[in-house]
Amino acid sequence: MIHTFYRENDSFLHSLDPRAKIVGSTSALAIILLFNDPIITGSLLVSVLILGRLFGKISIREQLRLLKPLIPLVLFTIILWPVIYKPRLEGFMFGVSFALRLLTLGLVTFILLMTTPQRELIQGFVKLGLPYEFGLTISIGLRYIPTLYILTRNIMDAQRSRGWEMEKGNIVVRTRKMSAVMIPLLVASLKTAHELSIALESRAFGAGKRRTFLHDIKMGKKDYITIVTSLVLLGVALYLRYGFGFGHINVYG
Amino acid sequence: MIEVRNLYHAYRGENYVLKGINFSMGKEIVALVGPNGSGKTTLAKHFNGLLKPTKGSVKIDGLDTREHTVAELSRLVGYVFQNPEHMFFEESVFKEVAFGPKNLEKSEDEIRKRVSWALKSVGLEGYEERAPYSLSGGEKQRLAIACVLSMKPKYLILDEPTTGLDAKAEKRVVETIRSLKDNGHGILLITHDMNLVLELAERVVLLYKGEKVYDGPVEPFFDIALERYSLETPELLKLAKKLGVSFVRSTDELIASISGGVL
Ligand SMILES: Nc1ncnc2c1ncn2[C@@H]1O[C@H](COP(=O)(O)OP(=O)(O)OP(=O)(O)O)[C@@H](O)[C@H]1O
Ligand SMILES: [Mg+2]
Numbered sequence: 001m002i003h004t005f006y007r008e009n010d011s012f013l014h015s016l017d018p019r020a021k022i023v024g025s026t027s028a029l030a031i032i033l034l035f036n037d038p039i040i041t042g043s044l045l046v047s048v049l050i051l052g053r054l055f056g057k058i059s060i061r062e063q064l065r066l067l068k069p070l071i072p073l074v075l076f077t078i079i080l081w082p083v084i085y086k087p088r089l090e091g092f093m094f095g096v097s098f099a100l101r102l103l104t105l106g107l108v109t110f111i112l113l114m115t116t117p118q119r120e121l122i123q124g125f126v127k128l129g130l131p132y133e134f135g136l137t138i139s140i141g142l143r144y145i146p147t148l149y150i151l152t153r154n155i156m157d158a159q160r161s162r163g164w165e166m167e168k169g170n171i172v173v174r175t176r177k178m179s180a181v182m183i184p185l186l187v188a189s190l191k192t193a194h195e196l197s198i199a200l201e202s203r204a205f206g207a208g209k210r211r212t213f214l215h216d217i218k219m220g221k222k223d224y225i226t227i228v229t230s231l232v233l234l235g236v237a238l239y240l241r242y243g244f245g246f247g248h249i250n251v252y253g
Numbered sequence: 254m255i256e257v258r259n260l261y262h263a264y265r266g267e268n269y270v271l272k273g274i275n276f277s278m279g280k281e282i283v284a285l286v287g288p289n290g291s292g293k294t295t296l297a298k299h300f301n302g303l304l305k306p307t308k309g310s311v312k313i314d315g316l317d318t319r320e321h322t323v324a325e326l327s328r329l330v331g332y333v334f335q336n337p338e339h340m341f342f343e344e345s346v347f348k349e350v351a352f353g354p355k356n357l358e359k360s361e362d363e364i365r366k367r368v369s370w371a372l373k374s375v376g377l378e379g380y381e382e383r384a385p386y387s388l389s390g391g392e393k394q395r396l397a398i399a400c401v402l403s404m405k406p407k408y409l410i411l412d413e414p415t416t417g418l419d420a421k422a423e424k425r426v427v428e429t430i431r432s433l434k435d436n437g438h439g440i441l442l443i444t445h446d447m448n449l450v451l452e453l454a455e456r457v458v459l460l461y462k463g464e465k466v467y468d469g470p471v472e473p474f475f476d477i478a479l480e481r482y483s484l485e486t487p488e489l490l491k492l493a494k495k496l497g498v499s500f501v502r503s504t505d506e507l508i509a510s511i512s513g514g515v516l
Binding site: 154155157158159160161162163164165179180181182183184187188 | 298301303322323324327328331332334336338339340341342352353356357386400401404
């Protein structure tokens, strides 16, 4: 079962300063968004998988497993594009390309989360000049995903015990059936959100302006090298894309 | 009969959390106890097919749970989840209780009959038009039981049905369970409350780290050193022992046995 994404390990990525990792992954996300040629997006996905293996010590299999929840979205994208875009073959190609981008974006995020403890992530955001609330909101949101997943499973089990079957019926029937899960889920999540806000307030969250941290973080040589390398790569990607029009196929004519 | 043979269960790629369980039950009240994480819920979820055995087998009245869907098994085994709110989604108590039989494709007439019978069994007649979320904790718990009861299962699993209820609400739930048993239901009661076991159970099954370490009558169960299993002997029994009475089920019984001895 997944409780948090973070996994203790001794990889290079684990040892990096969170700021370096945030800059690195943001550059990676930007690079991915620059290109839409399926050959390029495909190679980027493979590169990220390899980088995750080499620098994060996360096995390829584990990385692929993390991407599994994205499969419905991926299929949806691949099916939808050829429907709305003519000629169909190109539509299909764009669908594949978008799906690959989606997977790569997801993977970069997962790798960041798996190699950075939540505390450091918040600290990284704050030290980069973003408000503490921003860091906290993001990390609480992320942390809530596994809880939500377990809750959904539990509610579905409760309804299945009452003879409820999602698999039965056409798409309209199924959508209506989802209310048996969505309503209890909504009620339970609102309750949790409410309890969370009370818990935060009772610890005087939002009372003072300046925040101090128990453990401080420090940038070292490898962090600077990582940041410079990421920015250089981003620069190169921008140059290739806008200087040469490389790796980009015009979708809208 | 619920028949469990040499059951092993491991959640996706993890270690076994149930290790070779053998168990069977009929129309009786069985208390399933054990510390947190000992595997009680995991075991119970096998009885209506929510989980399938990794190894071994589970049969309900001869039906192998591997070969039947949860919906099919729900006619035989009703599972009342710990948190009643996890199942409520309709705007009225009536509709909520009708949901199960509707899924079983029963006729309108039959559904109406079942709803009123189920509500009566848990003492919620007259609540038909109330909103499920507006009920009190104890009423919600009884509504949850009614929602499962309306499917007319032979066996009923109750996962911690009295947790968080006040004394009066708990009493109503206990009465409900007793009357269900008298009406021929087999009941599996998962609980941490030893007072409830003492008051209600006919048989106790103790799980510890995925293994069954006790299965038998209530009286010898309370001779086990329960602290080892993070369970607590009821105060009533401790008091009885001090007074030289070996076993009683209730305060009334204790009083009767002492005054009987004295007078
Ligand atoms: N969905 C799941 N995935 C992985 N492991 C699980 C899952 N559900 C339970 N477990 C693990 O299986 C073991 C048994 O859990 P189970 O919920 O059956 O115990 P329990 O006896 O019902 O405990 P409690 O008294 O806390 O309800 C625990 O170690 C638990 O962490
Ligand atoms: Mg449990």
